[in-house]
Amino acid sequence: MNVGIGLPVDDPAALLSWARRADAGPFSTLGLLDRLVYHNPEPLVALAVLAGATSRIRLQTEVLLAPLRGTALLAKQAATLDRLSEGRLVLGLGIGGRADDHQVTGVDLRARGRRLDQQMAVMRRLWSGEPYGDGVGPIGPAPFRPGGPEVLFGGFKPAALARVARWGDGFLAAAAPSWAGGLFDTVRAGWAEHGREGEPRLVAQVNVALGPQELIDEARASMYAYYAFTGMPERMVAGMLTTPGEIRGALAAFDGLGADEVMLYCYGRDPRQVDRLADLL
Template identity: 65%
Template sequence: MNIGLGLPIDDPASLLTWARRADDGPFTTLGLLDRLVYDNPEPLITLAALAGATSRIRVQTEVLLAPLHNTALLAKQTATLDRMSGGRFTLGIGVGGRPDDYEAAGVDVRRRGRRLDEQLVLLHRTWSGGGSIGPTPVTPGGPEVLFGGFAPVVFERVARWGGGFLGAALPPQAMDRVFREVERKWAEFGNAGRPRLVAQVNVVLGPEAVVEQARANLRAYYAFSEYADHIRAGLLTTAADIRAAVTGFGDIGADEVMLYCWATDPDQVGRLAGELS
Protein backbone atom coordinates (compact mmCIF):
# COMPACT_ATOMS: atom_id res chain seq x y z
CA MET A 1 0.00 0.00 0.00
CA ASN A 2 1.19 3.50 -0.84
CA ILE A 3 1.75 6.24 1.75
CA GLY A 4 1.47 9.92 0.88
CA LEU A 5 1.97 13.18 2.76
CA GLY A 6 -0.53 15.99 3.13
CA LEU A 7 1.38 19.25 3.38
CA PRO A 8 1.01 21.93 6.07
CA ILE A 9 -0.35 25.28 4.92
CA ASP A 10 0.93 27.83 7.42
CA ASP A 11 4.37 28.44 5.81
CA PRO A 12 4.31 28.06 2.00
CA ALA A 13 8.03 28.81 1.71
CA SER A 14 8.83 25.63 3.66
CA LEU A 15 7.01 23.37 1.21
CA LEU A 16 9.93 23.07 -1.21
CA THR A 17 11.93 21.53 1.63
CA TRP A 18 9.05 19.19 2.44
CA ALA A 19 8.76 18.16 -1.19
CA ARG A 20 12.46 17.47 -1.73
CA ARG A 21 12.71 15.41 1.45
CA ALA A 22 9.57 13.44 0.59
CA ASP A 23 10.86 12.82 -2.94
CA ASP A 24 13.94 11.17 -1.42
CA GLY A 25 11.86 8.97 0.89
CA PRO A 26 9.26 6.21 0.67
CA PHE A 27 6.27 8.48 0.06
CA THR A 28 4.24 8.29 -3.12
CA THR A 29 2.21 11.53 -3.16
CA LEU A 30 2.20 15.10 -1.88
CA GLY A 31 -1.27 16.47 -1.14
CA LEU A 32 -2.45 20.04 -0.62
CA LEU A 33 -5.86 21.30 0.46
CA ASP A 34 -7.88 24.12 -1.07
CA ARG A 35 -9.71 27.09 0.45
CA LEU A 36 -10.31 30.58 -0.87
CA VAL A 37 -11.12 32.58 2.26
CA TYR A 38 -8.21 31.30 4.33
CA ASP A 39 -4.48 31.95 4.71
CA ASN A 40 -3.38 28.94 2.63
CA PRO A 41 -1.37 28.81 -0.59
CA GLU A 42 -3.27 28.33 -3.86
CA PRO A 43 -2.89 24.62 -4.58
CA LEU A 44 -2.37 24.43 -8.34
CA ILE A 45 0.34 27.10 -8.35
CA THR A 46 2.01 25.52 -5.32
CA LEU A 47 1.89 21.98 -6.68
CA ALA A 48 3.37 23.17 -9.97
CA ALA A 49 6.34 24.57 -8.05
CA LEU A 50 6.67 21.35 -6.05
CA ALA A 51 6.47 19.19 -9.17
CA GLY A 52 9.35 21.22 -10.62
CA ALA A 53 11.40 20.67 -7.46
CA THR A 54 10.92 16.88 -7.50
CA SER A 55 11.38 14.05 -9.97
CA ARG A 56 9.43 11.04 -8.69
CA ILE A 57 6.68 11.84 -6.21
CA ARG A 58 3.13 12.62 -7.36
CA VAL A 59 1.30 15.86 -6.52
CA GLN A 60 -2.38 15.97 -5.63
CA THR A 61 -5.13 18.40 -4.60
CA GLU A 62 -7.06 17.32 -1.48
CA VAL A 63 -9.50 18.50 -2.63
CA LEU A 64 -9.74 21.33 -5.15
CA LEU A 65 -13.04 23.21 -4.80
CA ALA A 66 -13.79 23.11 -8.50
CA PRO A 67 -17.02 25.17 -8.51
CA LEU A 68 -15.01 28.21 -7.37
CA HIS A 69 -12.96 28.06 -10.57
CA ASN A 70 -13.58 29.14 -14.14
CA THR A 71 -13.98 25.80 -15.89
CA ALA A 72 -12.12 26.52 -19.13
CA LEU A 73 -9.17 27.96 -17.22
CA LEU A 74 -9.22 25.02 -14.80
CA ALA A 75 -9.08 22.60 -17.73
CA LYS A 76 -6.04 24.43 -19.11
CA GLN A 77 -4.30 24.68 -15.73
CA THR A 78 -4.76 21.01 -14.87
CA ALA A 79 -3.70 19.83 -18.33
CA THR A 80 -0.61 22.02 -18.08
CA LEU A 81 0.27 20.69 -14.63
CA ASP A 82 -0.22 17.11 -15.80
CA ARG A 83 2.05 17.70 -18.79
CA MET A 84 4.77 19.64 -16.97
CA SER A 85 4.90 17.09 -14.15
CA GLY A 86 5.24 14.20 -16.58
CA GLY A 87 1.88 12.75 -15.60
CA ARG A 88 2.50 12.99 -11.85
CA PHE A 89 -0.62 15.06 -11.08
CA THR A 90 -3.83 13.81 -9.47
CA LEU A 91 -6.84 16.11 -9.33
CA GLY A 92 -8.65 15.52 -6.07
CA ILE A 93 -11.90 17.36 -6.57
CA GLY A 94 -14.96 18.30 -4.51
CA VAL A 95 -17.43 21.06 -3.72
CA GLY A 96 -16.84 22.02 -0.09
CA GLY A 97 -19.64 23.86 1.62
CA ARG A 98 -18.29 26.97 3.33
CA PRO A 99 -20.41 29.91 2.20
CA ASP A 100 -17.60 32.47 2.58
CA ASP A 101 -15.54 30.75 -0.14
CA TYR A 102 -18.47 30.88 -2.54
CA GLU A 103 -19.39 34.45 -1.67
CA ALA A 104 -15.83 35.61 -2.34
CA ALA A 105 -15.81 33.82 -5.72
CA GLY A 106 -19.23 35.15 -6.70
CA VAL A 107 -20.60 31.62 -7.11
CA ASP A 108 -23.96 30.38 -5.82
CA VAL A 109 -23.22 27.84 -3.09
CA ARG A 110 -26.64 26.27 -3.65
CA ARG A 111 -25.63 25.23 -7.19
CA ARG A 112 -22.22 23.84 -6.33
CA GLY A 113 -23.06 20.20 -7.04
CA ARG A 114 -24.79 20.92 -10.33
CA ARG A 115 -21.94 23.21 -11.33
CA LEU A 116 -19.37 20.48 -10.65
CA ASP A 117 -21.30 18.02 -12.79
CA GLU A 118 -21.32 20.55 -15.64
CA GLN A 119 -17.62 21.20 -15.15
CA LEU A 120 -16.72 17.52 -15.35
CA VAL A 121 -18.19 17.31 -18.84
CA LEU A 122 -16.07 20.20 -20.10
CA LEU A 123 -12.94 19.08 -18.27
CA HIS A 124 -12.99 15.60 -19.75
CA ARG A 125 -13.90 16.89 -23.22
CA THR A 126 -10.99 19.33 -23.13
CA TRP A 127 -8.49 16.80 -21.77
CA SER A 128 -9.50 14.37 -24.54
CA GLY A 129 -8.72 16.91 -27.25
CA GLY A 130 -12.19 18.29 -27.85
CA GLY A 131 -12.27 21.99 -28.63
CA SER A 132 -9.41 24.42 -28.98
CA ILE A 133 -8.10 24.60 -25.38
CA GLY A 134 -4.64 23.08 -24.91
CA PRO A 135 -2.16 21.75 -24.06
CA THR A 136 -2.97 18.06 -24.37
CA PRO A 137 -2.25 16.25 -21.09
CA VAL A 138 0.48 13.66 -21.13
CA THR A 139 -1.91 11.30 -19.31
CA PRO A 140 -4.37 9.91 -21.90
CA GLY A 141 -7.80 11.41 -21.26
CA GLY A 142 -6.46 13.78 -18.62
CA PRO A 143 -5.10 13.52 -15.09
CA GLU A 144 -6.38 10.99 -12.61
CA VAL A 145 -9.41 12.32 -10.72
CA LEU A 146 -10.31 11.50 -7.11
CA PHE A 147 -13.66 12.62 -5.71
CA GLY A 148 -13.93 13.71 -2.09
CA GLY A 149 -17.07 13.83 0.05
CA PHE A 150 -19.60 11.46 1.58
CA ALA A 151 -22.89 12.23 -0.17
CA PRO A 152 -24.27 9.43 -2.40
CA VAL A 153 -23.83 11.66 -5.46
CA VAL A 154 -20.06 11.60 -4.82
CA PHE A 155 -20.01 7.82 -5.16
CA GLU A 156 -21.96 8.15 -8.41
CA ARG A 157 -19.38 10.60 -9.76
CA VAL A 158 -16.61 8.11 -9.01
CA ALA A 159 -18.51 5.42 -10.92
CA ARG A 160 -19.49 7.68 -13.83
CA TRP A 161 -16.14 9.37 -14.42
CA GLY A 162 -13.67 6.75 -13.20
CA GLY A 163 -10.62 7.48 -11.11
CA GLY A 164 -11.26 6.99 -7.44
CA PHE A 165 -12.46 8.16 -4.06
CA LEU A 166 -10.70 10.20 -1.38
CA GLY A 167 -12.12 9.79 2.12
CA ALA A 168 -11.09 11.91 5.10
CA ALA A 169 -11.99 12.36 8.77
CA LEU A 170 -13.22 8.83 9.43
CA PRO A 171 -11.35 5.97 11.18
CA PRO A 172 -10.94 2.67 9.33
CA GLN A 173 -13.98 0.96 10.84
CA ALA A 174 -16.25 3.78 9.66
CA MET A 175 -14.47 4.24 6.32
CA ASP A 176 -14.99 0.55 5.58
CA ARG A 177 -18.71 1.13 5.01
CA VAL A 178 -18.00 4.09 2.75
CA PHE A 179 -15.45 2.17 0.66
CA ARG A 180 -17.93 -0.67 0.18
CA GLU A 181 -20.61 1.77 -0.99
CA VAL A 182 -18.18 3.29 -3.51
CA GLU A 183 -17.39 -0.19 -4.81
CA ARG A 184 -21.08 -1.09 -5.00
CA LYS A 185 -21.87 1.99 -7.05
CA TRP A 186 -18.85 1.31 -9.26
CA ALA A 187 -20.14 -2.18 -10.08
CA GLU A 188 -23.69 -0.87 -10.53
CA PHE A 189 -22.46 1.36 -13.37
CA GLY A 190 -20.89 -1.67 -15.09
CA ASN A 191 -17.26 -0.65 -14.59
CA ALA A 192 -14.54 -3.27 -14.79
CA GLY A 193 -12.05 -3.75 -11.96
CA ARG A 194 -12.38 -1.53 -8.91
CA PRO A 195 -12.07 2.16 -8.07
CA ARG A 196 -8.93 3.50 -6.46
CA LEU A 197 -9.56 4.07 -2.75
CA VAL A 198 -7.58 6.67 -0.82
CA ALA A 199 -7.89 7.52 2.88
CA GLN A 200 -6.65 10.63 4.67
CA VAL A 201 -5.73 10.88 8.36
CA ASN A 202 -4.41 13.84 10.38
CA VAL A 203 -1.02 13.19 11.98
CA VAL A 204 1.96 14.82 13.64
CA LEU A 205 5.24 13.45 14.98
CA GLY A 206 7.69 15.53 16.95
CA PRO A 207 8.39 17.42 20.17
CA GLU A 208 5.49 18.82 22.17
CA ALA A 209 5.83 22.26 20.56
CA VAL A 210 5.36 20.71 17.12
CA VAL A 211 2.37 18.71 18.34
CA GLU A 212 0.77 21.79 19.87
CA GLN A 213 1.31 23.80 16.70
CA ALA A 214 -0.43 21.05 14.72
CA ARG A 215 -3.36 21.00 17.14
CA ALA A 216 -3.71 24.78 16.98
CA ASN A 217 -3.56 24.81 13.17
CA LEU A 218 -6.09 22.00 12.90
CA ARG A 219 -8.46 23.70 15.33
CA ALA A 220 -8.16 27.02 13.48
CA TYR A 221 -8.82 25.45 10.09
CA TYR A 222 -12.00 23.74 11.29
CA ALA A 223 -13.16 26.60 13.53
CA PHE A 224 -16.21 27.07 11.30
CA SER A 225 -17.43 23.56 12.17
CA GLU A 226 -19.22 22.31 15.26
CA TYR A 227 -16.89 19.29 15.04
CA ALA A 228 -13.67 21.31 15.33
CA ASP A 229 -12.79 20.03 18.79
CA HIS A 230 -13.61 16.45 17.80
CA ILE A 231 -11.35 16.71 14.74
CA ARG A 232 -8.57 18.24 16.83
CA ALA A 233 -8.88 15.41 19.36
CA GLY A 234 -8.57 12.87 16.54
CA LEU A 235 -5.08 14.06 15.56
CA LEU A 236 -2.70 11.08 15.74
CA THR A 237 0.46 12.00 17.62
CA THR A 238 2.32 8.72 18.20
CA ALA A 239 4.06 6.34 15.83
CA ALA A 240 2.04 3.42 17.19
CA ASP A 241 -1.29 5.12 16.49
CA ILE A 242 -0.22 6.17 13.00
CA ARG A 243 0.98 2.66 12.16
CA ALA A 244 -2.28 1.21 13.45
CA ALA A 245 -4.30 3.59 11.30
CA VAL A 246 -2.26 2.76 8.19
CA THR A 247 -2.70 -0.96 8.86
CA GLY A 248 -6.41 -0.49 9.49
CA PHE A 249 -6.94 1.35 6.21
CA GLY A 250 -4.92 -1.28 4.39
CA ASP A 251 -7.13 -3.99 5.87
CA ILE A 252 -10.26 -2.38 4.37
CA GLY A 253 -8.73 -2.08 0.92
CA ALA A 254 -7.16 1.38 0.77
CA ASP A 255 -4.72 1.74 -2.09
CA GLU A 256 -3.07 4.75 -0.48
CA VAL A 257 -3.15 6.52 2.87
CA MET A 258 -2.43 10.25 2.98
CA LEU A 259 -0.85 11.33 6.26
CA TYR A 260 -1.94 14.94 6.55
CA CYS A 261 0.55 17.02 8.55
CA TRP A 262 -0.49 20.22 10.31
CA ALA A 263 2.79 21.62 11.67
CA THR A 264 5.48 23.42 9.68
CA ASP A 265 8.49 21.40 10.91
CA PRO A 266 9.86 19.49 7.84
CA ASP A 267 11.67 17.06 10.13
CA GLN A 268 8.31 15.31 10.33
CA VAL A 269 9.08 13.86 6.90
CA GLY A 270 12.04 11.92 8.22
CA ARG A 271 10.28 10.91 11.44
CA LEU A 272 7.30 9.51 9.54
CA ALA A 273 9.52 7.80 7.00
CA GLY A 274 11.53 6.16 9.77
CA GLU A 275 8.45 4.81 11.49
CA LEU A 276 6.61 3.59 8.43
CA SER A 277 9.26 2.36 6.01
Protein backbone atom coordinates in the same frame (compact mmCIF):
# COMPACT_ATOMS: atom_id res chain seq x y z
CA MET B 1 -0.36 0.04 0.04
CA ASN B 2 1.25 3.39 -0.70
CA VAL B 3 1.67 6.18 1.84
CA GLY B 4 1.68 9.87 0.96
CA ILE B 5 2.23 13.15 2.82
CA GLY B 6 -0.33 15.93 3.18
CA LEU B 7 1.47 19.26 3.40
CA PRO B 8 0.88 21.93 6.07
CA VAL B 9 -0.39 25.28 4.79
CA ASP B 10 0.77 27.78 7.42
CA ASP B 11 4.20 28.46 5.86
CA PRO B 12 4.22 28.21 2.04
CA ALA B 13 7.95 28.92 1.88
CA ALA B 14 8.65 25.69 3.79
CA LEU B 15 6.89 23.48 1.27
CA LEU B 16 9.96 23.08 -0.93
CA SER B 17 11.82 21.49 1.97
CA TRP B 18 8.89 19.18 2.67
CA ALA B 19 8.62 18.19 -0.98
CA ARG B 20 12.31 17.43 -1.47
CA ARG B 21 12.46 15.32 1.70
CA ALA B 22 9.35 13.38 0.68
CA ASP B 23 10.61 12.86 -2.87
CA ALA B 24 13.80 11.33 -1.48
CA GLY B 25 11.88 9.07 0.89
CA PRO B 26 9.36 6.22 0.69
CA PHE B 27 6.32 8.41 0.06
CA SER B 28 4.11 8.14 -3.00
CA THR B 29 2.27 11.47 -3.12
CA LEU B 30 2.28 15.08 -1.92
CA GLY B 31 -1.17 16.43 -1.04
CA LEU B 32 -2.31 20.03 -0.63
CA LEU B 33 -5.70 21.25 0.56
CA ASP B 34 -7.76 24.11 -0.86
CA ARG B 35 -9.51 27.13 0.60
CA LEU B 36 -10.04 30.58 -0.86
CA VAL B 37 -10.85 32.77 2.15
CA TYR B 38 -7.87 31.52 4.17
CA HIS B 39 -4.09 31.94 4.28
CA ASN B 40 -3.24 28.66 2.50
CA PRO B 41 -1.32 28.78 -0.81
CA GLU B 42 -3.30 28.25 -3.99
CA PRO B 43 -2.82 24.52 -4.62
CA LEU B 44 -2.30 24.37 -8.39
CA VAL B 45 0.28 27.18 -8.28
CA ALA B 46 2.04 25.64 -5.28
CA LEU B 47 2.08 22.13 -6.75
CA ALA B 48 3.48 23.48 -10.01
CA VAL B 49 6.44 24.86 -8.07
CA LEU B 50 6.83 21.58 -6.18
CA ALA B 51 6.69 19.63 -9.44
CA GLY B 52 9.84 21.44 -10.55
CA ALA B 53 11.57 20.67 -7.25
CA THR B 54 10.83 16.93 -7.37
CA SER B 55 11.28 14.12 -9.85
CA ARG B 56 9.06 11.14 -9.02
CA ILE B 57 6.49 11.87 -6.31
CA ARG B 58 2.88 12.49 -7.33
CA LEU B 59 1.17 15.84 -6.74
CA GLN B 60 -2.37 15.76 -5.43
CA THR B 61 -5.02 18.38 -4.70
CA GLU B 62 -6.82 17.27 -1.57
CA VAL B 63 -9.36 18.47 -2.49
CA LEU B 64 -9.55 21.28 -5.03
CA LEU B 65 -12.86 23.16 -4.83
CA ALA B 66 -13.65 22.99 -8.52
CA PRO B 67 -16.99 24.89 -8.45
CA LEU B 68 -15.13 28.02 -7.33
CA ARG B 69 -13.14 28.02 -10.59
CA GLY B 70 -13.89 28.69 -14.24
CA THR B 71 -14.22 25.36 -16.02
CA ALA B 72 -12.21 26.00 -19.20
CA LEU B 73 -9.33 27.63 -17.33
CA LEU B 74 -9.27 24.84 -14.73
CA ALA B 75 -9.11 22.25 -17.50
CA LYS B 76 -6.19 24.10 -19.09
CA GLN B 77 -4.35 24.53 -15.78
CA ALA B 78 -4.73 20.86 -14.88
CA ALA B 79 -3.66 19.68 -18.33
CA THR B 80 -0.62 21.97 -18.22
CA LEU B 81 0.50 20.74 -14.80
CA ASP B 82 -0.11 17.13 -15.81
CA ARG B 83 1.97 17.64 -18.96
CA LEU B 84 4.86 19.43 -17.25
CA SER B 85 5.00 16.92 -14.38
CA GLU B 86 4.87 14.01 -16.86
CA GLY B 87 1.64 12.59 -15.49
CA ARG B 88 2.28 13.07 -11.79
CA LEU B 89 -0.82 15.21 -11.13
CA VAL B 90 -3.71 13.67 -9.21
CA LEU B 91 -6.71 15.98 -9.28
CA GLY B 92 -8.65 15.46 -6.06
CA LEU B 93 -11.92 17.38 -6.42
CA GLY B 94 -14.75 18.34 -4.08
CA ILE B 95 -17.54 20.88 -3.72
CA GLY B 96 -16.61 22.49 -0.39
CA GLY B 97 -19.06 23.86 2.13
CA ARG B 98 -17.72 27.23 3.29
CA ALA B 99 -20.15 30.03 2.55
CA ASP B 100 -17.40 32.67 2.42
CA ASP B 101 -15.47 30.82 -0.29
CA HIS B 102 -18.58 30.81 -2.46
CA GLN B 103 -19.56 34.36 -1.61
CA VAL B 104 -16.34 35.89 -2.91
CA THR B 105 -16.58 33.97 -6.20
CA GLY B 106 -20.29 34.55 -6.76
CA VAL B 107 -20.97 30.80 -6.92
CA ASP B 108 -24.31 29.59 -5.58
CA LEU B 109 -23.57 27.36 -2.60
CA ARG B 110 -26.76 25.39 -3.25
CA ALA B 111 -25.80 24.55 -6.84
CA ARG B 112 -22.19 23.51 -6.30
CA GLY B 113 -22.80 19.78 -6.83
CA ARG B 114 -24.62 20.31 -10.11
CA ARG B 115 -21.90 22.71 -11.18
CA LEU B 116 -19.17 20.12 -10.54
CA ASP B 117 -21.00 17.54 -12.64
CA GLN B 118 -21.28 20.07 -15.47
CA GLN B 119 -17.61 20.94 -15.12
CA MET B 120 -16.53 17.30 -15.33
CA ALA B 121 -18.46 16.78 -18.55
CA VAL B 122 -16.67 19.74 -20.12
CA MET B 123 -13.21 18.92 -18.75
CA ARG B 124 -13.33 15.29 -19.82
CA ARG B 125 -14.23 16.47 -23.32
CA LEU B 126 -11.45 19.06 -23.43
CA TRP B 127 -8.83 16.67 -22.06
CA SER B 128 -9.74 14.26 -24.87
CA GLY B 129 -8.94 16.95 -27.44
CA GLU B 130 -12.53 17.70 -28.45
CA PRO B 131 -13.78 21.24 -29.13
CA TYR B 132 -15.29 23.24 -26.31
CA GLY B 133 -18.48 23.63 -28.36
CA ASP B 134 -20.66 26.41 -29.80
CA GLY B 135 -18.09 27.14 -32.48
CA VAL B 136 -15.17 27.21 -30.01
CA GLY B 137 -12.27 24.89 -30.76
CA PRO B 138 -10.18 22.67 -28.51
CA ILE B 139 -8.36 24.03 -25.46
CA GLY B 140 -4.86 22.63 -24.99
CA PRO B 141 -2.29 21.57 -24.15
CA ALA B 142 -2.98 17.88 -24.33
CA PRO B 143 -2.43 16.32 -20.90
CA PHE B 144 0.38 13.82 -20.44
CA ARG B 145 -2.08 11.16 -19.31
CA PRO B 146 -4.54 10.28 -22.12
CA GLY B 147 -7.99 11.57 -21.23
CA GLY B 148 -6.66 13.87 -18.53
CA PRO B 149 -5.10 13.60 -15.08
CA GLU B 150 -6.30 11.02 -12.61
CA VAL B 151 -9.39 12.37 -10.82
CA LEU B 152 -10.40 11.46 -7.27
CA PHE B 153 -13.56 12.74 -5.62
CA GLY B 154 -13.86 13.50 -1.94
CA GLY B 155 -17.10 13.65 0.01
CA PHE B 156 -19.49 11.69 2.16
CA LYS B 157 -23.00 12.12 0.76
CA PRO B 158 -24.54 9.73 -1.81
CA ALA B 159 -24.20 12.22 -4.67
CA ALA B 160 -20.47 12.61 -3.98
CA LEU B 161 -19.91 8.86 -3.83
CA ALA B 162 -21.89 8.29 -7.04
CA ARG B 163 -19.74 10.91 -8.80
CA VAL B 164 -16.72 8.58 -8.54
CA ALA B 165 -18.16 6.03 -10.95
CA ARG B 166 -19.66 8.65 -13.28
CA TRP B 167 -16.64 10.87 -13.76
CA GLY B 168 -13.69 9.74 -11.68
CA ASP B 169 -10.88 7.28 -11.24
CA GLY B 170 -11.17 6.89 -7.49
CA PHE B 171 -12.27 8.13 -4.08
CA LEU B 172 -10.59 10.19 -1.38
CA ALA B 173 -11.89 9.37 2.12
CA ALA B 174 -11.09 11.83 4.90
CA ALA B 175 -12.61 9.48 7.47
CA ALA B 176 -11.55 7.10 10.23
CA PRO B 177 -11.32 3.39 9.34
CA SER B 178 -14.57 2.69 11.22
CA TRP B 179 -16.42 4.99 8.80
CA ALA B 180 -14.27 4.65 5.69
CA GLY B 181 -15.04 0.96 5.21
CA GLY B 182 -18.70 1.65 4.46
CA LEU B 183 -17.77 4.50 2.11
CA PHE B 184 -15.35 2.24 0.25
CA ASP B 185 -18.06 -0.42 -0.14
CA THR B 186 -20.53 2.13 -1.51
CA VAL B 187 -17.99 3.42 -4.02
CA ARG B 188 -17.12 -0.11 -5.15
CA ALA B 189 -20.81 -0.97 -5.59
CA GLY B 190 -21.43 2.17 -7.64
CA TRP B 191 -18.41 1.38 -9.79
CA ALA B 192 -19.79 -2.07 -10.60
CA GLU B 193 -23.31 -0.72 -11.25
CA HIS B 194 -21.91 1.69 -13.84
CA GLY B 195 -20.09 -1.14 -15.60
CA ARG B 196 -16.67 0.36 -14.99
CA GLU B 197 -13.72 -1.95 -15.60
CA GLY B 198 -11.21 -2.75 -12.88
CA GLU B 199 -11.52 -1.17 -9.44
CA PRO B 200 -11.77 2.42 -8.21
CA ARG B 201 -8.62 3.74 -6.59
CA LEU B 202 -9.27 4.18 -2.86
CA VAL B 203 -7.26 6.78 -0.95
CA ALA B 204 -7.65 7.44 2.77
CA GLN B 205 -6.54 10.44 4.79
CA VAL B 206 -5.55 10.70 8.45
CA ASN B 207 -4.30 13.74 10.35
CA VAL B 208 -0.98 13.27 12.12
CA ALA B 209 1.68 15.13 14.07
CA LEU B 210 4.89 13.38 15.03
CA GLY B 211 7.51 15.04 17.18
CA PRO B 212 7.92 16.91 20.48
CA GLN B 213 4.94 18.26 22.40
CA GLU B 214 5.59 21.77 21.09
CA LEU B 215 5.05 20.58 17.53
CA ILE B 216 1.94 18.61 18.46
CA ASP B 217 0.46 21.67 20.17
CA GLU B 218 1.22 23.79 17.11
CA ALA B 219 -0.41 21.21 14.81
CA ARG B 220 -3.53 21.05 16.96
CA ALA B 221 -3.83 24.85 17.02
CA SER B 222 -3.46 25.01 13.23
CA MET B 223 -6.03 22.30 12.66
CA TYR B 224 -8.41 23.94 15.14
CA ALA B 225 -8.18 27.22 13.24
CA TYR B 226 -8.75 25.52 9.90
CA TYR B 227 -11.89 23.72 11.07
CA ALA B 228 -13.28 26.52 13.24
CA PHE B 229 -15.93 27.24 10.59
CA THR B 230 -17.59 23.87 11.35
CA GLY B 231 -18.49 24.88 14.89
CA MET B 232 -16.94 21.67 16.21
CA PRO B 233 -13.18 21.88 15.61
CA GLU B 234 -12.50 20.05 18.90
CA ARG B 235 -13.93 16.89 17.36
CA MET B 236 -11.59 17.13 14.37
CA VAL B 237 -8.55 17.87 16.49
CA ALA B 238 -9.33 14.93 18.78
CA GLY B 239 -8.83 12.57 15.85
CA MET B 240 -5.25 13.65 15.19
CA LEU B 241 -2.75 10.78 15.60
CA THR B 242 0.39 11.74 17.50
CA THR B 243 2.31 8.52 18.25
CA PRO B 244 4.02 5.94 16.02
CA GLY B 245 1.73 3.25 17.40
CA GLU B 246 -1.42 5.17 16.52
CA ILE B 247 -0.20 5.90 13.02
CA ARG B 248 0.89 2.32 12.38
CA GLY B 249 -2.47 1.11 13.67
CA ALA B 250 -4.36 3.37 11.26
CA LEU B 251 -2.20 2.26 8.34
CA ALA B 252 -2.86 -1.39 9.18
CA ALA B 253 -6.60 -0.76 9.48
CA PHE B 254 -6.80 0.96 6.10
CA ASP B 255 -4.70 -1.78 4.54
CA GLY B 256 -7.25 -4.26 5.83
CA LEU B 257 -10.04 -2.27 4.18
CA GLY B 258 -8.29 -2.48 0.83
CA ALA B 259 -7.08 1.12 0.59
CA ASP B 260 -4.58 1.70 -2.20
CA GLU B 261 -2.97 4.65 -0.43
CA VAL B 262 -3.12 6.54 2.86
CA MET B 263 -2.28 10.23 3.03
CA LEU B 264 -0.71 11.29 6.33
CA TYR B 265 -1.86 14.89 6.58
CA CYS B 266 0.38 17.19 8.64
CA TYR B 267 -0.60 20.50 10.25
CA GLY B 268 2.66 21.09 12.15
CA ARG B 269 5.21 23.03 10.11
CA ASP B 270 8.46 21.22 11.01
CA PRO B 271 9.64 19.40 7.84
CA ARG B 272 11.56 16.92 9.99
CA GLN B 273 8.22 15.18 10.40
CA VAL B 274 8.81 13.74 6.92
CA ASP B 275 11.88 11.91 8.22
CA ARG B 276 10.12 10.75 11.39
CA LEU B 277 7.21 9.38 9.39
CA ALA B 278 9.58 7.70 6.96
CA ASP B 279 11.33 5.99 9.87
CA LEU B 280 8.10 4.49 11.21
CA LEU B 281 7.29 3.10 7.78
